[in-house]
Amino acid sequence: MSSKVVAIGEAMIEMAVIGDDTYRRSFAGDTFNTAWHMAQILGTGGQVGFVTKVGRDSVSDTFIDQLTDDGMDVSCIGRVDDRTMGLYMIALKGVERDFQYWRSHSAARLLADNPDWLTKAIGQAGLIHLSGITLAILSADARARLWDVIATARSQGARLSFDPNVRPRLWSSQDETRTTLSAFLEITDIALPSFDDEAALWGDTSPQATLERLQKAGVTEIAVKDGAGPVLGLCDGTQTTVETPSVSGMRDTTGAGDAFNAGYLAARLSGHPQQDAIAFGQAVSSEVLRHFGARIPKEHIPNLI
Ligand SMILES: Nc1ncnc2c1ncn2[C@@H]1O[C@H](COP(=O)(O)OP(=O)(O)O)[C@@H](O)[C@H]1O
Ligand SMILES: [Mg+2]
Numbered sequence: 001m002s003s004k005v006v007a008i009g010e011a012m013i014e015m016a017v018i019g020d021d022t023y024r025r026s027f028a029g030d031t032f033n034t035a036w037h038m039a040q041i042l043g044t045g046g047q048v049g050f051v052t053k054v055g056r057d058s059v060s061d062t063f064i065d066q067l068t069d070d071g072m073d074v075s076c077i078g079r080v081d082d083r084t085m086g087l088y089m090i091a092l093k094g095v096e097r098d099f100q101y102w103r104s105h106s107a108a109r110l111l112a113d114n115p116d117w118l119t120k121a122i123g124q125a126g127l128i129h130l131s132g133i134t135l136a137i138l139s140a141d142a143r144a145r146l147w148d149v150i151a152t153a154r155s156q157g158a159r160l161s162f163d164p165n166v167r168p169r170l171w172s173s174q175d176e177t178r179t180t181l182s183a184f185l186e187i188t189d190i191a192l193p194s195f196d197d198e199a200a201l202w203g204d205t206s207p208q209a210t211l212e213r214l215q216k217a218g219v220t221e222i223a224v225k226d227g228a229g230p231v232l233g234l235c236d237g238t239q240t241t242v243e244t245p246s247v248s249g250m251r252d253t254t255g256a257g258d259a260f261n262a263g264y265l266a267a268r269l270s271g272h273p274q275q276d277a278i279a280f281g282q283a284v285s286s287e288v289l290r291h292f293g294a295r296i297p298k299e300h301i302p303n304l305i
Contacts, residue, residue, distance in 0.1 A: 003269065005042075006076060006125040007035035008051040008146070009134035010108035012101075013059060013087040016293055023089065027063050028294035029108075030133050030165055033255045037262030037284060039072045040301045042269070049073035051121045053107040055084035060107075070298075076121035083107035090254065092292075097254055103137070112142035118149045127269065128153060129261070131163040135180050136170035143180060151187050161190040163261055166197040177201060182217070190268075191219045192261050195226040207232045211239070223264055223278055225257055231282065235274035242278040247286040255294030260285040266304055280304060 009031030015023040032050055039048035050072060054060035056079050063085065067074050086103025111134075112118055122128060128150060135143055150160055164181050171177040178201065185191065191214045195207045204210040207224045211232050214222050224232040226244075233240040263284030267277035280302070287296045 002124045002126045004047050004049065004073075004123065004125045005035070005038060005127045005129065005265070005269070006049040006051050006073075006122055007031040007038075007129040008111065008122075009131060010052060010086060010103070010106060010111075010137055011050065011054075011063065012103055012106070013063075013085050014293065015087065015089040017089070017091050018292075024293075026293055026295070027066065027085075028088075028255065030131050030163070030255075030258045031129055033258035033294045034129055034163075034261045034265070036067075036070065036072065036295060037259055037301070038266050039070060040296075040298060041262060041266040041284070041304050043071065047073065049076040049121075049123075049125070051076045051111065051118070053078040053080050053083075053111045055080055055107050057084050060085055076123070078107075078111070078117060078121070080107040080110055083110070090293075092252065097252065106137070109137050109139075110142075112138055112146040112149070115145045115149055118146065119152070122149065122153055122158070125153070125158055127159050127161060127265065129161045129163075129265065130184070131165040132177075132181055132184075133165045133167055133170065135184065136167060136177075143183075147183060147187065154187055154189075159189040160184075160187055161192060161261070161265055162188040163192040163194075163257065164197060164201075165194070165257070166201045168200070174201065185214065185217045185219060188219050190221040190223075190265070192223050192257075192264065193225070194257050195224055195229070198224075221274070223260075223274070223281070225260055227256075231260075231278045233274045233278050238274075240275050240278070242275060242282070244282050245286065247289050250289045252292045253289060254292075255288050256285040258294065259288040259296065263302070263304075270304060272304075
């Protein structure tokens with residue numbers, strides 16, 4: 001299998017408040033943030049792709065141009081005639097975030113409408129990264145098509161990394177959320193959940209309970225994030241606990257989990273053992289916590305040694 005990576009999901013136009021009625025325009029979205037950080041860390045120009053759909057309008061063009069400039073593979077981005085990218089605005093209340101979304105009719109919602117296109121977009125990727133947010137924005141039929149395409153890719157050697165990233169307001173019911181996430185866990189090789197999401201959906205009483213539930217579901221590589229708490233890992237049948245270093249100068253919690261995923265996956269792809277991959281994930285997220293927005297300024301991207 002190739003060293004190519006693809007993340008599947010939605011990138012939105014991000015409007016982040018920077019002063020009275022003044023916003024800065026950027027692009028963000030959970031799996032996109034992970035793919036972008038991986039591309040910067042791995043620096044293998046063209047080896048990290050983002051599978052999504054955008055419009056044919058000028059802001060969609062700008063998005064694709066920026067990804068190209070940042071060394072990403074944009075050949076797996078589809079265009080839709082009569083739709084554009086979703087948008088969200090961030091207001092900050094201290095370090096907490098207040099989000100408002102306009103995404104219900106975004107082009108990305110159509111990313112799994114055509115299984116042939118999707119199969120081609122994933123191509124020969126050795127690692128596919130996906131999240132529960134990607135699943136939440138798709139129709140039930142589209143989820144089933146995505147499941148089939150990924151299952152086929154896995155049967156040809158690809159591995160699936162999955163962050164459940166549970167966002168109740170994107171789902172119609174808790175039942176639907178559980179059923180869908182359980183189905184995707186069946187084909188998950190690497191699970192990267194956050195404990196608070198899992199506790200709210202499944203009633204897990206501790207990160208250890210989350211790890212054991214996922215292990216029972218058949219996932220063999222797991223890292224359970226827990227904010228400032230330790231990260232619990234499982235890999236090759238061995239469990240590890242890695243304390244999370246405290247972060248000075250924390251400004252904005254946006255994208256901490258996505259950045260962790262990028263550091264973790266980049267380290268694992270580069271052959272590092274799980275414990276080191278967790279530590280690098282923590283280093284990448286601590287950097288995103290020190291900056292506004294979901295992505296680290298390029299000059300602050302930590303080096304993977
Ligand atoms: N308060 C914090 N102090 C230090 N590190 C943090 C803090 N919050 C998050 N992190 C880092 O970000 C990672 C992901 O955080 P978490 O809050 O679990 O994810 P999410 O952003 O998806 O909710 C943690 O594993 C940790 O490395
Ligand atoms: Mg998360």
